[in-house]
Amino acid sequence: MLNMGRYARYPSLEDKVVLITGGASGIGASMVEHFVSQGSRVAFLDKDVLSASKLADSLQPNFIHAPLFIQCDLTHITALRSAIRNIEGKWGAVSCLVNNAARDDRHATADVTPEYWDERMAVNLRHQFFATQAVVPGMTSAGGGSIINMSSISWIIPSTGLPAYVTAKAGIVGLTRTLSRELGGGNIRVNCVLPGAIMTERQRRLWMTPEYLADIMKAQALKRELVPEDVARLVLFLASDDSAMITGQNFIIDGGWV
Secondary structure (H helix, E strand, O other), rough: OOOOOOOOHHHHHHOEEEEEEEEHHHHHHHHHHHHHHHOEEEEEEEOOHHHHHHHHHHHOOOOOOOOEEEEEEOHHHHHHHHHHHHHHHHHHOOOOOEEEEOOOOOOHHOOOOOOHHEEEEHHHHHHHHHHHHHHHHHHHHOEEEEEEEEOOOHHHHOOOOHHHHHHHHHHHHHHHHHHHHHHHOOEEEEEEEEEEOOOOOOHHHOOOOOHHHHHHHOOOOOOOEEOHHHHHHHHHHOOHHOOOOOOOOOEEOOOOOO
């Protein structure tokens, strides 16, 4: 469980409705836990029912508001819109949207087909726009809110061996910039978080060889592994009123890699 006394508490997040996509595991699960610990009403979307159910069950007895899990394939925009309507019907307008869901599956440039390219955009980019589109009317009517898009430093380095993913993550930065201008009149802030090598269970299982980890430590200025909690605490700040005049910005959290 979280160490509630060590890090900042944000009174402005209490009872606020927070929606997190891809919240069943990894960085998303940490964000669910951190927002619930702040007293927020947290809904999260994911396809992974087993991991999501375990997370929700572990948090339910410990905090004021139990998180709400809705199974949803974010590549199906109709289902995404329906899930958001269900959340709004239960709790009212979404105050904070965290567009987190993504998959960094490796793929060779020569092997990418048009169909695979479109599927990668649907998994990593398209749902961020349509989730934003869906929450904006309620958020505007409620007086504003915060939208946080999850990108990556992969396009800055640049990473190789996953060109469609890198392209999508670069696109998220452009999406953030334009939406911050379009939505600012409704007092909606839109910012972007770009993590580096975050040691999730998936990353450790699939990619973190001793050689790759050594390369990461050599590249980073701070010689410590980054964990999901490091990212979640930054997202809390961007969701809270403490960052009320910050919008259209990119926040890199990578231990000084780039």
